[in-house]
Amino acid sequence: MSCSSSSGSEEDDEGFDSYRKGGYHAVRVADQFAGGRYIAQRKLGWGQFSTVWLAYDTHSSSYVALKIQKSAAEFVQAALHEINVLSSIGDGGPANSKCVVQLIEHFKHTGPNGQHLCMVLEFLGDSLLRLIKYNRYKGLPLNKVKEICKCILIGLDYLHRELGIIHTDLKPENILLFSTIDHSKDPCRSGLSPIIERPEGNINGGVTSLIEKRLKRRARRAVAKISLRDSLGGAGEAPxxxxxxxxIDVRCKIVDFGNACWADKPLAEEIQTRQYRAPEVILKAGYSFSVDMWSFACIAFELATGDMLFTPKGGGQGFCEDEDHLALMMELLGKMPRKIAIAGAQSKDFFDRHGDLKRIRRLKFWPLDKLLIDRYKFSEKDAREFSEFLLPLFDFAPEKRPTAEQCLQHPWLNCLE
Incomplete structure (x- = not known):
């Protein structure tokens, strides 16, 4: 899936049921928007709140990503919030050089299911998740990891230091390459002419092939991930x-600001996608910019190894997913300091007064450098240098984590092989 990953899940389709009053707007190839300025070319993806289409801008003779929000009031509110954040990003200077997606304009479009807010965003390529999948879940070369990390950090530094914005949902789906991995899918490089008029026989547009797509996607579900604790049992992996x-050009930009907030106006207590969630969010101990830095470190690990760092499981074993997540963190990083462990509104659910987990008593420690060497066959030098870069970002004390600005100065990033 290309473009904004509010363009959504890569695992399933949006379903017929959501094309109704208050729901998605059904788009057909060659449909016109904004008085004929934008012409729909093909669907790039979808999310809980919207579908995203590649569109041709007849004014500038270029391609854009057109994000069409569901029409119900709560989705309109969500879109207005995202437009507000994206507008402040654009106002802050040339966002193009800041590794953050640019909003070109926004408008309303009326259809049979209601009035939909539409955002026109610059067209970008594939997500980092697509890149990880394309590379068959094998770690990217470290020089590529460093290039990607630099772009993400430039984006985070701009958001955090210059704008006071916390992204709150940083993950590989929400970072897009400048261009597509497969150049034949890039509308500019492929040399294909834009579709200006409706092709014969295209009557159902976005809804047509959902059943076929659903069957295909079920057949190729994402590879199940093994948690660190399970992998200690020595389960072998296929080569x-x-x-x-x-x-591949790995320059990239941060996208999807639907959940972003200003640091002085947090929107929600529970933020972040599970695997990239910081401990203070699980414990409900408040959060700031450093939650994005935790997620960034999880992404850097995933780029370098092909595996998610934390994949907690819950249910059936007497403990919940949150407690398993905290246990996985401690197995990798050491015991959480008692002061931090008991400081959150949710702490009593997981920790006793001594700062020990209530239900998971036996932790199997596996430090990061050892994990990189034993499981991912890193050289000792690479494992040591990468760990030195990552570990400060995984400090249980949020205020001790380095800022994006500080990370950009780190020697690991600045010695490209």
Whole structure:
């Protein structure tokens, strides 16, 4: 899926049921928007709140991503919030050089299901999740990881230091490459002419092939991830041969600001996608910019290894997903300091007064550098240097985590192989 990953889940489709009053707007190829300025080309993806289409801008003769929000009032409110955040990003200077997506304009579009807020965003390429999948879940070369990390950090530094914005949902789906991995899918590079008029026989547009797509996607569900604790049992992994990605431009931008907030006006207590969630969010101990830095470190690990760092499980074993998540963190990073463990509104659910987990008593420690060497076959030097970069970002004390600005100065990032 290309473009804004509010363009959504890569695992399933949006379903017929959501094309109704208050729901999605059904788009057909060659449909016109904004008085004929934008012409729909193909669907790029979808999210809980919207569908995203590649569109041709007849004014500038270029391609854009058109994000069409569901029409119900709560989705309109969500879109207005995102437009507000994106507008402040644009006002802050040339966002183009800041590794953050640019909003071109927004407008309303009336259809049979209601009035939909539409955002026109710059067209970008594939997500980092697509890149990880394309590379067959094998770690990217470290020089590529460093290039990607630099872009993300430039984006975070701009958001945090210059604008006071916390993204709150940083993950590989929400970081997009400048261009598509497969150049034949890039509307500019492929040399295909834009579709200006409706092709014959296209009557159902976005809804047509949902059943076929659903069956295909079920057949190729994402590879199940093994948690660190399970993997200690020595479960073997099938060899993964990576594709050659040397020629891929890995410059990228941060997208999807639907959940972003200003640091002085947090929107929600529970933020972040599970695997990238910081401990203070699980414990409900308040949060600031450093939650994005925790997520960033999880992404850096995933880029370098092909695996998510934390994949907690819950239910059936006498403990919940949150407690398993905290246990996985401590197995990797050491015991959480008691003062931090008991400081959150949710702490009593997981920790006793000594700062020990209530239900998971036996932790199997596996430090990061050892994990990189034993499981991912890093050289000792690479494991040591990468760990030195990541571990400060995984400090249980949020205020001790380095800022994006500080990370950009780190020696690991600045010695490209």
């Amino acid at each position: 993964k041969s990576a594709r050659n990605i040397d020629g």
